Amino acid sequence: EAMRQAxxxxxxxxxxxxxxxxxxxxxxxxxxxxxxxxxxxxLRKNPGxxxxxxxxxxxxxxxxxxxxxxxxxxLLRSLPYxxxxxxxRIFFNEPGVGLRDVxxxxxxxDDLQTRAGVFEDVTPIFEGSENxxxxxxxxxxxGVNGSFSYFSMLGVIPQIGRLYGPQDFAPxxxxxxxxxxxxxxxxxxxxxxxxGRTIRIDNDPLTIIGVLPRGFRHPGPTTSGDAEVFGAGxxxxxxxxxxxxxxxxxxxxxxxxxxxxxxxxxxARLTAMAAQLRHDFPTDYPPQAQWTIExxxxxxxxxxxxxxxxxxxxxxxxxIVFIVSLNIANLLLARASGRQQEMAVRLALGASRGRMxxxxxxxxxxxxxxxxxxxxxxxxxxxxxxxxxxxSNVPRxxxxxxxxxxxxxxxxxxxLTGLVFGLAPALHSAKGALSSAIREGGRGSGYSTKTGxxxxxxxxxxxxxxxxxxxxxxxxxxxxxxxxxxNPGFNPTQVVTANTWLGVPNDPKTDPYLGIPGEATFDRELxxxxxxxxxxxxxxxxxxxxxxxxNPNAVGGLAIEGLxxxxxxxxxxxxxxxxxxxxxxxYFKVLQATLLRGRSFTExxxxxxxxxxxxxxxxxRKYWPTRDPLGRQVRFxxxxxxxxTTVVGIIKDIKS
Numbered sequence: 240e241a242m243r244q245a246x247x248x249x250x251x252x253x254x255x256x257x258x259x260x261x262x263x264x265x266x267x268x269x270x271x272x273x274x275x276x277x278x279x280x281x282l283r284k285n286p287g288x289x290x291x292x293x294x295x296x297x298x299x300x301x302x303x304x305x306x307x308x309x310x311x312x313x314l315l316r317s318l319p320y321x322x323x324x325x326x327x328r329i330f331f332n333e334p335g336v337g338l339r340d341v342x343x344x345x346x347x348x349d350d351l352q353t354r355a356g357v358f359e360d361v362t363p364i365f366e367g368s369e370n371x372x373x374x375x376x377x378x379x380x381x382g383v384n385g386s387f388s389y390f391s392m393l394g395v396i397p398q399i400g401r402l403y404g405p406q407d408f409a410p411x412x413x414x415x416x417x418x419x420x421x422x423x424x425x426x427x428x429x430x431x432x433x434x435g436r437t438i439r440i441d442n443d444p445l446t447i448i449g450v451l452p453r454g455f456r457h458p459g460p461t462t463s464g465d466a467e468v469f470g471a472g473x474x475x476x477x478x479x480x481x482x483x484x485x486x487x488x489x490x491x492x493x494x495x496x497x498x499x500x501x502x503x504x505x506x507a508r509l510t511a512m513a514a515q516l517r518h519d520f521p522t523d524y525p526p527q528a529q530w531t532i533e534x535x536x537x538x539x540x541x542x543x544x545x546x547x548x549x550x551x552x553x554x555x556x557x558x559i560v561f562i563v564s565l566n567i568a569n570l571l572l573a574r575a576s577g578r579q580q581e582m583a584v585r586l587a588l589g590a591s592r593g594r595m596x597x598x599x600x601x602x603x604x605x606x607x608x609x610x611x612x613x614x615x616x617x618x619x620x621x622x623x624x625x626x627x628x629x630x631s632n633v634p635r636x637x638x639x640x641x642x643x644x645x646x647x648x649x650x651x652x653x654x655l656t657g658l659v660f661g662l663a664p665a666l667h668s669a670k671g672a673l674s675s676a677i678r679e680g681g682r683g684s685g686y687s688t689k690t691g692x693x694x695x696x697x698x699x700x701x702x703x704x705x706x707x708x709x710x711x712x713x714x715x716x717x718x719x720x721x722x723x724x725x726n727p728g729f730n731p732t733q734v735v736t737a738n739t740w741l742g743v744p745n746d747p748k749t750d751p752y753l754g755i756p757g758e759a760t761f762d763r764e765l766x767x768x769x770x771x772x773x774x775x776x777x778x779x780x781x782x783x784x785x786x787x788x789x790n791p792n793a794v795g796g797l798a799i800e801g802l803x804x805x806x807x808x809x810x811x812x813x814x815x816x817x818x819x820x821x822x823x824x825x826y827f828k829v830l831q832a833t834l835l836r837g838r839s840f841t842e843x844x845x846x847x848x849x850x851x852x853x854x855x856x857x858x859x860r861k862y863w864p865t866r867d868p869l870g871r872q873v874r875f876x877x878x879x880x881x882x883x884t885t886v887v888g889i890i891k892d893i894k895s
Contacts, residue, residue, distance in 0.1 A: 288570065309629065313635045314542055327496060338799065347484065363386060365385070368382070381465065387473075402449050408473060445470065571603065728832060755846070823845075827839055836888065857892050
């Protein structure tokens, strides 16, 4: 009976403990509600302080939210494709002559697909501007041409219609096209009956077979915006030359690694295959070039160049948050100094120091959350404005948005900011001695010695962070000034540019500008009309403008080609390369570039019967250090049947 009674009493004690825990929880939430209501009343009672603090927080949180949204879209978010971690960019390099990402041939593409044993699928990529006719109105669009497995490799599902498949295979280009959602809406009003209609790309008729989903973006750089027309081909028939190992016309490649294969394992196999190919085909792979194959994760390839810039920018705005936090902490400390008597009376009436710290932290967190909400609104309102100043070569900018990840980051920044600027004043107010606090608060004596020391620490810390930002900004401004003062080798003042694109149809017989004579006829007429425009003093044409980061592999653009020099052994020319562009006779006059020696081009040079070239002074010093290059002959490319080109002039270096 005694044991049974003990069990009953024990059970009663346990029930009482549960009741105590429940009442403590209710009291804690009730106290938190009281603290929040009290803090809200204090903020409303001091509208000036509240407005300054919220505006300051809106600046710091808003800047961080806006910049993080860009960092998240560009660097952190996975590519929107199937298993993006297995997608790689393929590079063909010649490290022996300092070249990376050179063109490759159709047989080398076949080696990747069948011999390497590391890829589930591989596609070459051609990107460029194309003339679109047959739609609502003629326009220039960005086009991408790949293999027939391009979309299946990326895991794309069409919005309407279908995408390319094995049934569409053609040795040259297929007569079908897939268009983007943007082009479908702009040119066809989102008409679901667009399938089967014919458009012309560079005068080639193509039948629309599908429309891509709205969010799809080509995973690579383009010339001037998102790709809108997608074609496919076999790259072994017209308009392509016969597939020979030494005929390298393919520009870039993307592959999907086989499941379970790591990047390091795949790279080791490709390196071994490249060594075997150099051994099997020594004439196609000169030993000096050290031809090899390299792969990189596709996302790293897209964002690698902009990663340091974005991380530095994010670091700068995080410093701004620290400055904001220290600034508001100083304001709260000054405000808390006027509440010393209130705190002392609360402590004297039995409130614990932890309770006082919690109350002040609650007030700080309430302020930070209001400021954080204002910061998010600021970020949403200014994000589009900020994106206007982001360089256009930053990838994935069209994916920048305020999503739940960005909102979570903004909430985290707001909470951490509230803790940073609220903790010091809260701890300081709770540590004060009761008698001295009541005396100081009663006579309105201002700040105690401890308060003054803490404020000094906050001010010094704020100044330190501000100096870091100021020094960084000053160095950047100085660099910008030096760049603006740098002589690029030409005078860009009052020079305007425009891009034109001559279509390249698949059937050469339909090309009205085929060969040098056809292009020269068009160029002469274009120049004549440009010079007739009122206010135009001079006009010229070039295949690649300086300082514009032209795609070296673009058709008609800046070309990196092999270089053979007259009177030198063939072996000595196997590792020579040169960047070549084409210009009209008045090009150097338009840019006010300096001709050092020789002559400029004349209209008589345009027929191409006697090829001539002008070289820059760096090329002259590099290849003719002890001889006069004027009158010497060079040959571009590796084709010995091409005619020799005579050097007729030397121009001062143009930074391109």
